[in-house]
Amino acid sequence: MSESTDILAGYFRLMNLNGASHVYREAVRSGALDALRSGRRTAEAVGQACGTVHRPTQLLLDALSALGLLNKNDEGYALDPLAQMLLMGDYRNLGDEYWAQLPAWLKTGEPLVKMDDIAQREAHYQAQAAILGWMLTPAARCAAHIMRANWVSEAARILDIGAGSAIWSLTLARETPTATVTAVDWPSVLEVAAETAGQFGLLDRLTKLPGNYHEIEFPRGWFDVAILGNVTHLERRSDNVALLAKTRGALKPGGRVVIFDIFPGQSRGDLNRALYSLGLALRTKHGHVYSVQEFDSMLRESGFGPPQLFPLEVPPFALGMLTAATL
Numbered sequence: 001m002s003e004s005t006d007i008l009a010g011y012f013r014l015m016n017l018n019g020a021s022h023v024y025r026e027a028v029r030s031g032a033l034d035a036l037r038s039g040r041r042t043a044e045a046v047g048q049a050c051g052t053v054h055r056p057t058q059l060l061l062d063a064l065s066a067l068g069l070l071n072k073n074d075e076g077y078a079l080d081p082l083a084q085m086l087l088m089g090d091y092r093n094l095g096d097e098y099w100a101q102l103p104a105w106l107k108t109g110e111p112l113v114k115m116d117d118i119a120q121r122e123a124h125y126q127a128q129a130a131i132l133g134w135m136l137t138p139a140a141r142c143a144a145h146i147m148r149a150n151w152v153s154e155a156a157r158i159l160d161i162g163a164g165s166a167i168w169s170l171t172l173a174r175e176t177p178t179a180t181v182t183a184v185d186w187p188s189v190l191e192v193a194a195e196t197a198g199q200f201g202l203l204d205r206l207t208k209l210p211g212n213y214h215e216i217e218f219p220r221g222w223f224d225v226a227i228l229g230n231v232t233h234l235e236r237r238s239d240n241v242a243l244l245a246k247t248r249g250a251l252k253p254g255g256r257v258v259i260f261d262i263f264p265g266q267s268r269g270d271l272n273r274a275l276y277s278l279g280l281a282l283r284t285k286h287g288h289v290y291s292v293q294e295f296d297s298m299l300r301e302s303g304f305g306p307p308q309l310f311p312l313e314v315p316p317f318a319l320g321m322l323t324a325a326t327l
Contacts, residue, residue, distance in 0.1 A: 040078040133165030138314040140171035162231035166193035218250035244302035263320030265311040272318040
């Protein structure tokens with residue numbers, strides 16, 4: 001492919017991303033997506049419901065169909081599962097509240113909120129835990145398969161630190177017949193973990209340990225596996241080292257820590273990784289996406305051996321599983 005063709009392809013990619021963003025936002029603002037909640041409707045019916053002209057409405061709906069948000073046939077348009085999900089939850093704005101902070105952040109370096117601040121973390125993560133559980137389900141299944149194939153025993157005791165929905169640990173437990181999970185998080189967030197356990201039929205295998213994971217005590221030498229899922233990027237390096245050392249004390253000899261976070265290794269995830277790092281800076285004061293080399297140093301300081309990275313080859317193609325055994 002020639003250089004000029006590469007440039008043209010890049011231009012159309014940017015133009016289409018920009019156009020798609022405007023189309024989606026106008027579909028939300030105008031009520032076109034909401035007009036389809038009750039079922040399949042024609043463009044004319046959607047236009048009447050929204051107070052919009054027929055032909056422009058039809059073109060907007062066609063563009064939404066091309067984006068995979070609507071299903072079109074001779075009888076009209078219907079919401080695709082992705083659009084149904086967006087309309088049900090808090091993610092219909094696709095993070096606009098954070099991206100709106102971008103101009104001010106570039107000038108001041110001040111994030112919109114400080115989700116790495118203990119005082120603010122609980123409220124934000126209670127609201128986000130359920131939707132994050134849904135987003136992470138394919139990655140959790142992929143990770144559970146890898147762990148079961150390599151080092152997780154039938155009766156594993158799993159410690160899930162900063163559990164959120166506990167999707168990582170409970171998915172593993174569902175694949176491991178007699179495994180048990182101890183989930184550590186704020187009391188309100190653990191309610192979401194309990195909901196996940198109920199959906200999986202695992203309430204009898206879940207123990208809740210409520211509180212700030214930096215402050216509460218973990219049972220010593222008790223667990224086979226300790227999971228830190230989407231936690232380390234919220235912590236300063238020194239706090240990560242302290243948390244990892246504390247985790248090391250909770251593991252049996254030969255036990256493993258498993259860290260889920262954003263890692264390199266999949267080219268399809270390059271844009272997702274870059275935007276995630278930027279978005280993290282918009283919502284945290286000290287948030288940082290650590291490299292494998294940085295983790296290697298932190299893990300060794302905390303009493304673990306060299307880590308091994310497993311890319312999780314499912315959307316968003318930016319998540320990885322980093323694991324290390326106790327020394």
